[in-house]
Amino acid sequence: MIRDPTFCLFLLSPFCIRGHRSFLLLVSALLMIASVLMASAAHAHGYSAGSVRIDHPYALPSEVGADGQVYFRELRNRGRQPDRLLGAVTSRAERVELVNAQGEVVEAIEVLPGARLRLLHHQPVHLRLLGLTEPLRDGQRFDLTLRFERGGERSVRVYVQQPRGD
Ligand SMILES: [Cu+2]
Numbered sequence: 001m002i003r004d005p006t007f008c009l010f011l012l013s014p015f016c017i018r019g020h021r022s023f024l025l026l027v028s029a030l031l032m033i034a035s036v037l038m039a040s041a042a043h044a045h046g047y048s049a050g051s052v053r054i055d056h057p058y059a060l061p062s063e064v065g066a067d068g069q070v071y072f073r074e075l076r077n078r079g080r081q082p083d084r085l086l087g088a089v090t091s092r093a094e095r096v097e098l099v100n101a102q103g104e105v106v107e108a109i110e111v112l113p114g115a116r117l118r119l120l121h122h123q124p125v126h127l128r129l130l131g132l133t134e135p136l137r138d139g140q141r142f143d144l145t146l147r148f149e150r151g152g153e154r155s156v157r158v159y160v161q162q163p164r165g166d
Pocket of ligand 1: 045046055056057159
């Protein structure tokens with residue numbers, strides 16, 4: 001029996017594999033765990049602007065000529081002062097509007113202390129991108145600069161993705 005697992009991997013004789021099956025299972029399990037961790041790390045991206053935490057900004061793919069829509073898994077205010085999202089700019093669109101729960105264009109989106117706003121794509125609140133330079137396509141990423149009253153400006157990367165059903 002060959003005891004050195006590294007040597008075993010290179011040799012790959014049937015006897016060796018049988019002798020180190022548990023080691024090989026462990027290696028494949030670790031590889032699976034690593035790939036899952038890497039996938040979730042790629043998915044989870046977040047930023048801070050003052051006391052506001054901006055979690056996973058994302059956009060839906062858009063049709064030709066249609067407006068873009070930007071959402072957030074969460075906007076969270078971890079501070080003691082209220083803050084307000086006042087607007088945003090991106091090179092991908094002429095203009096960005098803030099849309100409230102009634103579908104109206106508003107001057108600001110309030111993020112009160114302790115608030116955890118889940119601004120997901122099945123809810124009406126979002127950022128509307130008008131005059132897109134080109135349609136947003138699944139898998140693209142683009143930069144968007146958010147402007148908060150207290151937290152100031154923060155550039156975030158928006159992931160364009162098909163809804164995953166949550
Ligand atoms: Cu993310």
